[in-house]
Amino acid sequence: MSSASPAQPSDRFGPRVFGAGAEAGARWRTVDIVVVAVLSVAFGVVFFLWNNVWSWLSGLGPQAESIVTGVWLMPAVVCPLIVRKPGAALFAEVVAALVSMVLGSQWGMDTILSGVLQGGGAELVFAFGLYRSWGPLAAALAGLGAGVGEAIHDTTVSYVAIDVSGRTVIAGVEIVSAVLVAGILGWLLVQSLRRTGVLEAFPGGA
Amino acid sequence: MRQRPVATALPGPAAEDERLADRGAGRHRAAPAGAGAPALEADGFGWAYRGRHRRALEGLTFRLEPGRVLLVLGPSGSGKSTLARALAGLVPHVLPGTWWGRLAVGDLEVAETPARVLGERVGLVFQDPESQLVMARVEDDVAFGLENRGWPTAEMRRAVPDALEAVGLAGFERRATATLSGGEQQRLAIADVLAPAPRLLVFDEPTANLDPPGMYATLARIGELASARRHTVVLVEHRLEAALPLADDVLVLDGAGRQLAFAAADQVGPRTAALLAGTGAWVPAAWAGWTAGEAGRAPGDGTRASAAGAQLSGAAEVVVSVIDLAVAHPALGGRRQAVAGLTFEVRAGERVGLVGPNGAGKSTLLLAVAGLLRPAAGQVRLRPPGERDALLDPARLAPRPLAELVGLVFQDPELGFVGRTVREEVLASGQRVRGGPGPKGRSDGGLAHLTSADAVLGRFGLAALADVDPFRLSQGEQRRLSLAGLALRPPAVLLLDEPTFGLDRRGTAAVLDLLDEHRAHGQAQLLATHDPRLLPACDRVLALADGRLVFDGSPAAFLADPPYRPAAPWQEAATTATRAMPAPATAAMLDARHATPTPELL
Amino acid sequence: MSLLPAPLEPVRPAFLTRVTPAARLAGGFAWLLVAILTLDPVVPLRLLAAGLVVLVLWSGLPLRRVPARLAPLSLAIAGLVVFSVLLSPANADLDLPTLVAVGPLRVTGPALLGGLAIGLRVLVIGLTSLLAVAPSDPTSVADSLVQQWRLPDRFAYSTLAALRIAPFMAGDWATVGAARRLRGLGGGGPRERAAEAGARLLVLLVSAVRRAERMALAMDARGFDSGLPRSHYRLLQVGWRDWLTIAAGVAVAVLALVLPR
Ligand SMILES: Nc1ncnc2c1ncn2[C@@H]1O[C@H](COP(=O)(O)OP(=O)(O)OP(=O)(O)O)[C@@H](O)[C@H]1O
Ligand SMILES: Nc1ncnc2c1ncn2[C@@H]1O[C@H](COP(=O)(O)OP(=O)(O)OP(=O)(O)O)[C@@H](O)[C@H]1O
Numbered sequence A: 001m002s003s004a005s006p007a008q009p010s011d012r013f014g015p016r017v018f019g020a021g022a023e024a025g026a027r028w029r030t031v032d033i034v035v036v037a038v039l040s041v042a043f044g045v046v047f048f049l050w051n052n053v054w055s056w057l058s059g060l061g062p063q064a065e066s067i068v069t070g071v072w073l074m075p076a077v078v079c080p081l082i083v084r085k086p087g088a089a090l091f092a093e094v095v096a097a098l099v100s101m102v103l104g105s106q107w108g109m110d111t112i113l114s115g116v117l118q119g120g121g122a123e124l125v126f127a128f129g130l131y132r133s134w135g136p137l138a139a140a141l142a143g144l145g146a147g148v149g150e151a152i153h154d155t156t157v158s159y160v161a162i163d164v165s166g167r168t169v170i171a172g173v174e175i176v177s178a179v180l181v182a183g184i185l186g187w188l189l190v191q192s193l194r195r196t197g198v199l200e201a202f203p204g205g206a
Numbered sequence B: 001m002r003q004r005p006v007a008t009a010l011p012g013p014a015a016e017d018e019r020l021a022d023r024g025a026g027r028h029r030a031a032p033a034g035a036g037a038p039a040l041e042a043d044g045f046g047w048a049y050r051g052r053h054r055r056a057l058e059g060l061t062f063r064l065e066p067g068r069v070l071l072v073l074g075p076s077g078s079g080k081s082t083l084a085r086a087l088a089g090l091v092p093h094v095l096p097g098t099w100w101g102r103l104a105v106g107d108l109e110v111a112e113t114p115a116r117v118l119g120e121r122v123g124l125v126f127q128d129p130e131s132q133l134v135m136a137r138v139e140d141d142v143a144f145g146l147e148n149r150g151w152p153t154a155e156m157r158r159a160v161p162d163a164l165e166a167v168g169l170a171g172f173e174r175r176a177t178a179t180l181s182g183g184e185q186q187r188l189a190i191a192d193v194l195a196p197a198p199r200l201l202v203f204d205e206p207t208a209n210l211d212p213p214g215m216y217a218t219l220a221r222i223g224e225l226a227s228a229r230r231h232t233v234v235l236v237e238h239r240l241e242a243a244l245p246l247a248d249d250v251l252v253l254d255g256a257g258r259q260l261a262f263a264a265a266d267q268v269g270p271r272t273a274a275l276l277a278g279t280g281a282w283v284p285a286a287w288a289g290w291t292a293g294e295a296g297r298a299p300g301d302g303t304r305a306s307a308a309g310a311q312l313s314g315a316a317e318v319v320v321s322v323i324d325l326a327v328a329h330p331a332l333g334g335r336r337q338a339v340a341g342l343t344f345e346v347r348a349g350e351r352v353g354l355v356g357p358n359g360a361g362k363s364t365l366l367l368a369v370a371g372l373l374r375p376a377a378g379q380v381r382l383r384p385p386g387e388r389d390a391l392l393d394p395a396r397l398a399p400r401p402l403a404e405l406v407g408l409v410f411q412d413p414e415l416g417f418v419g420r421t422v423r424e425e426v427l428a429s430g431q432r433v434r435g436g437p438g439p440k441g442r443s444d445g446g447l448a449h450l451t452s453a454d455a456v457l458g459r460f461g462l463a464a465l466a467d468v469d470p471f472r473l474s475q476g477e478q479r480r481l482s483l484a485g486l487a488l489r490p491p492a493v494l495l496l497d498e499p500t501f502g503l504d505r506r507g508t509a510a511v512l513d514l515l516d517e518h519r520a521h522g523q524a525q526l527l528a529t530h531d532p533r534l535l536p537a538c539d540r541v542l543a544l545a546d547g548r549l550v551f552d553g554s555p556a557a558f559l560a561d562p563p564y565r566p567a568a569p570w571q572e573a574a575t576t577a578t579r580a581m582p583a584p585a586t587a588a589m590l591d592a593r594h595a596t597p598t599p600e601l602l
Numbered sequence C: 001m002s003l004l005p006a007p008l009e010p011v012r013p014a015f016l017t018r019v020t021p022a023a024r025l026a027g028g029f030a031w032l033l034v035a036i037l038t039l040d041p042v043v044p045l046r047l048l049a050a051g052l053v054v055l056v057l058w059s060g061l062p063l064r065r066v067p068a069r070l071a072p073l074s075l076a077i078a079g080l081v082v083f084s085v086l087l088s089p090a091n092a093d094l095d096l097p098t099l100v101a102v103g104p105l106r107v108t109g110p111a112l113l114g115g116l117a118i119g120l121r122v123l124v125i126g127l128t129s130l131l132a133v134a135p136s137d138p139t140s141v142a143d144s145l146v147q148q149w150r151l152p153d154r155f156a157y158s159t160l161a162a163l164r165i166a167p168f169m170a171g172d173w174a175t176v177g178a179a180r181r182l183r184g185l186g187g188g189g190p191r192e193r194a195a196e197a198g199a200r201l202l203v204l205l206v207s208a209v210r211r212a213e214r215m216a217l218a219m220d221a222r223g224f225d226s227g228l229p230r231s232h233y234r235l236l237q238v239g240w241r242d243w244l245t246i247a248a249g250v251a252v253a254v255l256a257l258v259l260p261r
């Protein structure tokens, strides 16, 4: 075994800063991937355990049910606001869809399809901001994007048999819910998370 | 027989002191072997995490020869985990921060070597199996680390069974990791890091979550690996009685991450023992004779037995009454009962220790006593303070009266925080006192309230942190806060799930001090723990096995004849410091000098 | 397993359990597509029949547990059918004969058929997903998608790791609720309840982020981000069964679509 090649003295003893700005940029660190995956699963688990919220809503019909759709879109806004990487919205929403599929959700494989549409909608909005805007407006618009994706999916797959005015109402309610719940509430949630200091390792600091 | 290489401390202040202190021991360390690089070499190594003013480690300077076992000792927050991460290259290549000096693993400079390359050399085992097992099936989990490094499939097929064999898990290949016991999971975690054939194995408190048999089994595996001398081993461990016999060398860190000493384990003298004791860390029983004062005594020393203990038996009223209780853990689908047929009482002013193997049902029982799980059969009754006859069913109480009656400190204090600041967290219990809901109640005597909250914070050493978000506190601080939250009005019944988990000696003593105080006011305490060192601090012990009560009696009787087979792990794990060795005067002096309590209690 | 429903797993080896998940998904997507593209009840009915045959003969799944698994689906379907029927545009068509009339509401034949078609469609999607996914464990699904469809592996395996700890997070959620109840919180009016739910969610997310960070560190310690191409311990072999599954899936989908009604 040869002994260590001696490092330069300045290297050896001077302070060296590592990883400055590693969280910025488009590269996904392991922690970015895992945090998005785990948060999306956490959302899925909570919404599953929270089922009493919509079990009675679905009895009131699709319009009432679509009031809470925004909740399902939260990962698509919250996760990108945390890791700030291209693809985060899409990845988060697909994972969320997988979770609800694994937990025996209503719609099965079709949730993946809707996950792609919803995540894709939010992703487009963040991409449009060149992945540089992460404020409340961007969040609300991302919620809007996800809501539009959701509305496109639902009006063509689930609610096709309903007349146009009914579908318009559903789409409208879904989009408004997406903006308010996923967008605005999602942004507020991330702000609250920041205050706790758990987001220190991510862009935007804590 | 192969000659054991000997540790060499680089000349440095700590090493110098050690030589002085151990003069007369008559043993001399061999000069550096000259041939071959050391397995590990640190020279003025220091590290500060980004955003922290304080360095996590500072000025580490030592050499570890290949094949030796290094035990790292130090109080909570002394940088033990940070050193472990640095050896695996996670510091600085994954976690950002500032680096000083040099650290080399074999011929690799950590600062210059990508984590990928270091990772092949170094295996790192963490504390909790939940977060380090990745795959759902045992063999897949072992293969995970090999796949990451692009090993050919044929080689993996050979390496995976070998690694499982080495930790005694041969035949477990197809098992689901979720079905393994805690001890088996930790052994799997060791197999995971063994598979890529690293030269250095680093263990960061690998037994923290395990019952005594699991702890001994895991440490025994580590001991076997170490005695084969094919690996160099770095071990961070709070349970020193079991770990010290494995060690060839010890590295002692102080609360600020500075090196206090580096020495061969069998040459540690009074000086090192006293230094270690002064930091508030756990001190091995074997060294305790050299230290004086608090350190010489385990926190669970018999002196803590309740003053009222003797006359308790009949006089004090029964506060907790459990009759023929059975609980089906919701996690078990309501089918299997996690505990069954439990009957016992706890009296006012009594502290009852609750022990049992992993999965025996300790946590489930606590939840049921707190009224958070409904019994499948039998009953739980609690007596509100001041009431003579009324016994209430906690499961039927509204949140507010329930909160006045019972408190539960969870193993992870974070999950129980309700305030946005440390002060609010304490005030949350104050609002309970007045019974008035939030904002409206705030106007009445709000000022008096605030001062009492601040007084509580002061007592718990949290005054400086009053306006900080509770989630930003360190683990020890969080645990203190969870107790402080119950201090404005201590509930009649306090339930604690592993309240000393991950705490050092001083932290453990501080928790027990607080508990002593509440108990003196008649609080009934039920304390679940894996650490039999705490048992002597209890008035009584309840032991569970497989959800059944198998023992109800005094701690002494439990330790004399534990109801588990084999019994030895339970007894040995309770080994408390003995004072057989007279404390030399110098050591006592040193101890007095270094043991000045720091504000960081836990 | 946990507070979460136990996954449906095959209890015996069967044809579909020997097929790679990617092939099953490919075949399943053909059904999904056809089901989504048609508006009459006949096509989904045919697929449903075919699906049931596959379920009974070739899936290896425990038949007795399937209804419980599809139960949440049936609730959703019932709601969807009722509203699809009631709100169908066909009801406004006065040329169509009235089937049922309650007050101002009126239901026509085509509206009823349309509603049924939607219900059947959702049922078919649910059953198809079951057949595509349930015959292998999630690990095999991930392996298959990475090896055969070249899904990015770091993302796939991180998702798998995250799914594995879902039960722990469900446990955390319960613990947070219990802890808050013991601090005297919970109860009260809708506003308190909403605030309480939000606070509880926040604590859960904090704990989830910390879990994720610990996991990521452990994964990095095992070379997850080594930058080397990942190899595979379990190599999935694509065989005649896979091709047969895809071909049969597509064939059944096409037949269901083109056979005369
Ligand atoms: N990821 C991190 N980011 C920032 N600071 C950290 C991080 N990890 C640890 N620290 C800080 O570095 C110091 C040393 O922590 P470390 O975890 O290494 O101590 P330890 O000796 O392992 O303590 P314990 O016995 O409690 O496990 C502490 O002050 C801690 O708060
Ligand atoms: N989240 C869970 N998922 C599955 N099983 C669980 C869960 N929690 C508890 N159990 C089961 O319930 C039983 C009792 O568990 P409990 O947590 O009460 O034991 P414990 O004595 O506290 O164990 P430990 O010492 O490991 O904390 C065990 O059989 C355990 O496997």
Ligand SMILES: [Mg+2]
Residues within 6 Å of the ligand: B080, B081, B082, B204
């Ligand atoms: Mg540590």
Ligand SMILES: [Mg+2]
Residues within 6 Å of the ligand: B362, B363, B364, B497
């Ligand atoms: Mg427990």
